[in-house]
Amino acid sequence: MAKKSKRNSPKPGSARQEKLAARRAERERADAIATRPFEGLACECDLVALREFVPSATAPLPLADGSSRPVTLATVLPGAVAALVRTEGDDTTAVVGMQVQAYSDDLGADLAASIAWAGTAEPGETRAAAAPDADTPAVTTLVDPSAQLDITVHQDFDWWIPEGVEATPEVAAAVQQANAAILPSARIEADGVVGAWWVDAGERAHLRWVRPEDEDALMAALARVHARGELTVGEGSRFAGSFRTHGLLVPVFDLDREKHPTEWVDGIVALGARLDEALAVDEPLTAAERRARDGLRGRQVTLR
Numbered sequence: 001m002a003k004k005s006k007r008n009s010p011k012p013g014s015a016r017q018e019k020l021a022a023r024r025a026e027r028e029r030a031d032a033i034a035t036r037p038f039e040g041l042a043c044e045c046d047l048v049a050l051r052e053f054v055p056s057a058t059a060p061l062p063l064a065d066g067s068s069r070p071v072t073l074a075t076v077l078p079g080a081v082a083a084l085v086r087t088e089g090d091d092t093t094a095v096v097g098m099q100v101q102a103y104s105d106d107l108g109a110d111l112a113a114s115i116a117w118a119g120t121a122e123p124g125e126t127r128a129a130a131a132p133d134a135d136t137p138a139v140t141t142l143v144d145p146s147a148q149l150d151i152t153v154h155q156d157f158d159w160w161i162p163e164g165v166e167a168t169p170e171v172a173a174a175v176q177q178a179n180a181a182i183l184p185s186a187r188i189e190a191d192g193v194v195g196a197w198w199v200d201a202g203e204r205a206h207l208r209w210v211r212p213e214d215e216d217a218l219m220a221a222l223a224r225v226h227a228r229g230e231l232t233v234g235e236g237s238r239f240a241g242s243f244r245t246h247g248l249l250v251p252v253f254d255l256d257r258e259k260h261p262t263e264w265v266d267g268i269v270a271l272g273a274r275l276d277e278a279l280a281v282d283e284p285l286t287a288a289e290r291r292a293r294d295g296l297r298g299r300q301v302t303l304r
Contacts, residue, residue, distance in 0.1 A: 035246075035247040036246060036247030036248070037106055037107035037108035037109075037110075037111075037139075037246055037247075038107070038108050038111075038139065038246065039108075039247065040140040040145055041139065041140060041143055041145055042145060042146050042147060042148055043062075043143075043147065043148050043149045044212060044248070045194050045195025045210040045211065045212055045248065046059075046148070046149050046151065046187075046194065046195055046210070047098070047111075047149075048195070048210050048245060048246050048248055048250075049195055049197050049208070049210050050073070050075050050098045050099075050151075051098040051099060051107065051246070052245050052246075053197070053199070053208060054075050054153070054185055054187075054197060054199075055075060055076075055182045055183055055185055055199075056075055056076070056153070056154040056155070056156065056157055056159075056178075056182055056185070057074070057075050057151050057152060057153045057154060057185075057187075058072055058073065058074045058075075058095075058151070058152050058154065058159065059072070059073045059149040059150055059151040059152065060072055060073075060149075060150060061073045061096070061115065061143060061149075062143060062144040062147035062149070063115070063142060063143065063144065064140075064141060064142055064143060064144045064145070065141075065142065069092065069094055069118075069119055070093075070094070071094045071095070071096060071115055071118050071119065072093065072094065072095045072096070073095075073096055073098065073149070074095050074096070074097050074098070075097070075098055075099055076097055076098070076099040076100075077095060077097040077160070078160050078171065078174055078175075079101070079126075079128075079174075080097065080099060080100050080101035081097060081100065081101070081126050081127060081128050081129075082096065082097055082100050082102070082110065082113075082114045082117075082127045082128060082129050082130040083095065083096040083097065083114040083115075083117055083118045083121070083126070083127040083130070084118075084125070084126045084127070085118060085121040085122065085123050085124070085125050085126075086123055086124065086162060087123045087124075087162075088162045088163065088164075088165075089163075089164065092123050093162075094118035094119065094121070095118070096111065096114040096115055096118055097114070098111075100129070100130070101128070101129075102128065102129035102130075103129070103130065104130070104131075104132060106132065107246065108138070108139040109130075109132035109136050109138075109139070110130035110132055111130070111139050111143075112132065112136050112137055112138060112139040112141075112142050113130040113131060113132035113133075113136045114127065114130045115139075115142050115143070116136065116137065116142065117130075148194065151187055153185055153186055153187055155182065155184060155185075156175075156178075156179045156182060157175050157178040157179055157182070158175060158179070160174070160175050160178075161175060183199050183200055183201060183202075184199070184200040185197060185198065185199045185200070186198045186199075186261040188207075188261065188264070188265060188268055189265075190265050190268065190269050191269070192269065192272060193265075193268055193269060193272055194212075195209060195210035195211065195212070196208075196209040196210075196268055197209070197210075198255070198261040198264065200257055203257075204254050204255065204256075204257050205254075205255040205256070205257040205259075206240070206252055206253065206254060206255060207233060207237070207252065207253040207255055207264065207268065208250055208251075208252050209250060209251050209252075209253075209268075210248055210250050211248060211249055211250065211251065212248065213249075213279060215244065215248075215249045217279060218249050218275075218279070219249065219293055219296060219297065220278070220285060220289075220293065221275050221278035221279045221281075222242075222251065222275070222278075222292075222293075222296055223285060223289045223290070223292040223293035223296060224278040224281060224285070224289050224292075225271075225274050225275060225278050226239070226292040226295075226296060227286070227288045227289045227291075227292040230271075230274055231271075232253075232267070232271065233253055233255070233264055233267035233268050233270075233271050234264060234266070234267030234270075235256075236255060236256030236259060237253050237254065237255050237256070237264070237267065238253060238254045239251070239252075239253055240252045240253055240254045240299070241296075241299030241300060241301070242296070242299065242300050242301075243300065243301045244300070244301070
């Protein structure tokens with residue numbers, strides 16, 4: 001009887017076997033990643049913005065359990081730690097960070113773990129990584145699901161140093177370095193507008209608008225508006241593309257940086273109304289709208 005060929009059988013430790021194992025591990029990891037880690041929270045869009053591209057901002061967290069210790073949400077903390085507790089005057093302040101050095105595949109669970117830790121930690125304690133476990137509650141049970149964030153945008157990181165505290169040379173140097181790299185930013189404040197952020201990137205300014213809608217539905221609405229030549233927030237603006245992050249789509253516009261952020265409010269509100277109208281249309285895209293959608297998809301990237 002002829003011997004069975006071993007030509008296609010990977011040997012233990014072979015490069016092919018290692019590649020197959022790596023692919024399986026990657027698929028398992030992709031399945032474990034929370035696609036929309038902040039889904040179920042009204043402030044989902046702003047949480048995504050604070051996590052991905054807002055340089056310096058803080059907001060009191062609207063806690064669902066009425067905890068006696070308030071917790072502040074911050075874009076980033078010194079050393080990109082997950083949370084810290086400190087004394088400011090006679091008060092104990094707990095702060096959790098969104099842009100962290102170490103994180104898991106579920107940023108919602110990370111945030112929940114940081115909030116839970118910050119509620120009981122002693123002043124002076126720092127948590128480098130959130131490290132959620134099986135006992136970590138859902139973030140929607142800790143944060144009021146219906147509440148928006150009352151965000152304060154900072155143009156520096158001086159808030160890292162509590163008032164009345166003399167910073168060490170290391171902390172002072174860290175603040176100075178962070179301040180030197182910050183990009184001027186602003187949250188667009190208008191009725192019906194959530195998750196829209198202006199940032200001055202140097203040569204031009206940008207509008208990044210984190211949207212809560214299903215990606216396919218939003219892309220169709222953008223295509224309908226674009227086909228009519230109305231995908232704009234006013235003179236001096238240009239649709240630049242979009243990116244996906246944490247399960248949401250973020251349209252991006254290049255803006256005339258000479259204009260103040262507030263000068264774009266009317267155009268942003270008007271575009272929001274056009275998108276809402278387009279989202280309500282329950283008809284197949286026309287040929288022109290399909291071409292517009294294909295063009296928009298060609299300018300789309302994925303961050304996470």
